[in-house]
Amino acid sequence: MERSPLARLPDRALKYGLTSLAALILILIVYFFERLFVEAHPAFSAAGLFGFVFGNNWNVSAEHFGALPLVVGTLITSALALLMGVPIAVAAALYLTELCPRRLLAPLTILIELLAAVPSVVYGLWGIFFLAPKLQPAEQWVADRLSFIPFIGGGVVTIPNYFVAGLILAIMILPIVSAIAREVMTTVPPDHKEAALGLGATRWEMVRMAVIPYCRPGIVGGAMLGLGRAIGETIAVTIVIGNAPQLGRHLFGQGYTLAAVIANEFGEATGLHRSALFAEALVLFVLTLLVNALARIFVVRTARGSRTPIVGPGEAPGDLQAAVAVGA
Amino acid sequence: MSALPIGTPPIPGDRLARFAVSSRRRRTDRAARGLLLAATLIALIPLGLILYYLIVKGLGAWSWSFFTTDPTGNTFFKSESIGGIKSAIIGTIEMVALASLIAVPVGVGVALWLVEYGQPRWFAHAVRFFIDVLTGVPSIVFGLFIYIALVVGTGSSYAGYKGSLALSLLMLPVVTRSAEVVLQLVPNALRESALALGAARWKVIFRVVLPTALTGMLTGVLLAVARAAGETAPLLFAAGATNKSTTDLGQFMNALPTQIYKDVTSPTESVVNRAWGAALTLVTMILILNLIARLIARRSRFA
Numbered sequence: 001m002e003r004s005p006l007a008r009l010p011d012r013a014l015k016y017g018l019t020s021l022a023a024l025i026l027i028l029i030v031y032f033f034e035r036l037f038v039e040a041h042p043a044f045s046a047a048g049l050f051g052f053v054f055g056n057n058w059n060v061s062a063e064h065f066g067a068l069p070l071v072v073g074t075l076i077t078s079a080l081a082l083l084m085g086v087p088i089a090v091a092a093a094l095y096l097t098e099l100c101p102r103r104l105l106a107p108l109t110i111l112i113e114l115l116a117a118v119p120s121v122v123y124g125l126w127g128i129f130f131l132a133p134k135l136q137p138a139e140q141w142v143a144d145r146l147s148f149i150p151f152i153g154g155g156v157v158t159i160p161n162y163f164v165a166g167l168i169l170a171i172m173i174l175p176i177v178s179a180i181a182r183e184v185m186t187t188v189p190p191d192h193k194e195a196a197l198g199l200g201a202t203r204w205e206m207v208r209m210a211v212i213p214y215c216r217p218g219i220v221g222g223a224m225l226g227l228g229r230a231i232g233e234t235i236a237v238t239i240v241i242g243n244a245p246q247l248g249r250h251l252f253g254q255g256y257t258l259a260a261v262i263a264n265e266f267g268e269a270t271g272l273h274r275s276a277l278f279a280e281a282l283v284l285f286v287l288t289l290l291v292n293a294l295a296r297i298f299v300v301r302t303a304r305g306s307r308t309p310i311v312g313p314g315e316a317p318g319d320l321q322a323a324v325a326v327g328a
Numbered sequence: 329m330s331a332l333p334i335g336t337p338p339i340p341g342d343r344l345a346r347f348a349v350s351s352r353r354r355r356t357d358r359a360a361r362g363l364l365l366a367a368t369l370i371a372l373i374p375l376g377l378i379l380y381y382l383i384v385k386g387l388g389a390w391s392w393s394f395f396t397t398d399p400t401g402n403t404f405f406k407s408e409s410i411g412g413i414k415s416a417i418i419g420t421i422e423m424v425a426l427a428s429l430i431a432v433p434v435g436v437g438v439a440l441w442l443v444e445y446g447q448p449r450w451f452a453h454a455v456r457f458f459i460d461v462l463t464g465v466p467s468i469v470f471g472l473f474i475y476i477a478l479v480v481g482t483g484s485s486y487a488g489y490k491g492s493l494a495l496s497l498l499m500l501p502v503v504t505r506s507a508e509v510v511l512q513l514v515p516n517a518l519r520e521s522a523l524a525l526g527a528a529r530w531k532v533i534f535r536v537v538l539p540t541a542l543t544g545m546l547t548g549v550l551l552a553v554a555r556a557a558g559e560t561a562p563l564l565f566a567a568g569a570t571n572k573s574t575t576d577l578g579q580f581m582n583a584l585p586t587q588i589y590k591d592v593t594s595p596t597e598s599v600v601n602r603a604w605g606a607a608l609t610l611v612t613m614i615l616i617l618n619l620i621a622r623l624i625a626r627r628s629r630f631a
Contacts, residue, residue: 014530018441022455029458032473091367115375117618119558121585122607125592126378171374204360232466234561281472292464
């Protein structure tokens with residue numbers, strides 16, 4: 001039964017309409033990227049790409065823009081976030097998937113996911129008025145006791161500092177790292193676990209010998225997605241890091257990050273300064289892009305490696321990929 | 329032979345004693361389980377503290393006039409009223425609503441294309457890749473994108489609708505990827521039966537595929553809305569900052585996150601209290617959206 005050309009018209013329209021919508025997204029992203037590059041170009045040509053990223057001098061009034069203090073600030077805070085956030089997130093995921101009593105599973109999962117629902121600016125507000133002042137005496141104690149270790153000890157502890165920013169970031173990346181780790185852990189084939197238990201392993205030995213080795217790439221991938229978040233996080237960090245554009249001398253001193261500088265200075269920036277901020281955005285963009293791409297490779301590798309399909313009974317296929325994409 | 333529960337201490341004279349777990353291994357097991365439980369509880373401490381402080385400080389700031397007056401910008405004299413957060417609430421609701429009106433049709437449309445057509449394949453791969461790229465972009469960069477395209481590009485100033493566009497860019501990947509997952513769950517048998525009955529492709533999509541996937545997609549949409557409502561960074565250089573209430577999306581527009589960010593740096597206690605009150609308002613709105621999303625997800629067959 002052939003349809004008349006007129007009756008096929010809505011079909012064609014829908015197909016081409018949707019295709020052009022998809023194409024529009026691609027064009028838009030390429031356009032944004034290209035414009036960002038054009039706007040950033042004066043800053044790169046003034047100092048050179050190397051000079052911009054590794055120049056240790058961010059001086060707005062002297063029109064000198066070297067982003068090293070900011071790059072280092074971003075790296076320090078993100079590294080702290082990973083160091084503190086990932087072990088807790090993975091341990092929580094292990095508890096929830098392997099040990100948790102069934103009745104507690106749903107409430108605990110929801111509570112951990114709620115951490116992701118708190119807006120960045122609220123973390124900043126809580127961080128600067130509660131966390132940072134409460135932590136200061138403890139930080140001072142550590143700095144005094146460990147004064148022989150460079151970077152940690154010695155200096156004056158300020159209320160806003162690298163450590164507080166790292167801690168806030170650790171809390172903020174916890175839900176996503178934990179969610180990805182949980183998703184990955186559910187892909188462990190039950191026969192691996194049952195085999196371990198059948199051979200007489202305790203619960204912990206089963207986790208250590210069957211679950212963790214199987215999930216390692218996925219956990220690394222989840223941690224890297226968290227890293228991507230931590231690098232790009234802006235407002236909370238801006239509020240608790242102190243905004244001092246020098247290379248940080250110690251852990252409990254004030255610093256600055258790439259994203260925080262943009263949030264703080266863009267409003268009044270003109271000329272070369274504005275271009276430098278665009279250049280920073282470009283550096284940030286490329287950095288997060290690389291980290292995210294690597295993370296996806298790791299996570300997807302775990303998902304592919306599983307012999308049983310990721311689809312459990314009553315579960316959505318592709319949940320893992322979706323969780324990675326949505327970042328929930 | 330009865331099964332030996334794991335961790336059973338050896339019973340003297342039992343033939344199975346040699347299979348029992350040594351006390352050292354048992355202790356390690358118990359310690360490790362304890363550590364994992366402790367880590368889970370540690371993860372929950374910040375949530376408890378944040379919610380506690382929000383409620384204690386935020387409720388103190390709430391009053392009828394807090395929701396019905398605009399912020400005044402007076403911060404130096406205690407006798408002057410600093411006003412409430414009316415303009416911020418209006419701005420957040422209006423900008424997020426417009427952002428959803430943009431991001432939901434586009435996001436669902438792209439997801440439909442990916443699932444229902446997705447040809448040529450290289451193009452579908454490219455679209456998926458770029459959508460994933462968008463997920464990883466820091467939110468402040470979205471604000472700069474809009475700034476480049478609509479503020480510098482047109483030589484005009486900040487406006488509410490530009491803030492909405494920045495938020496919609498942020499929502500787009502979340503909506504698209506979650507809609508894609510749900511659309512893939514619609515059984516092919518449903519599509520095939522409709523086609524076999526002689527329905528045209530577009531009719532199959534609008535009358536069979538979309539209604540089946542609706543509730544599942546709603547969950548993703550609500551989570552995206554909740555995420556957009558809490559964002560500050562994309563609004564800073566797109567929607568501007570103002571104290572005035574306005575419903576005109578062509579004007580500068582205030583928003584709850586912007587208001588909190590402005591107030592947080594103030595040395596005046598009453599202004600900081602306004603930030604707590606605004607934060608409690610914002611978190612309440614977001615939690616309600618999350619709750620609705622979860623309830624819908626529980627009802628829907630695919631979610």
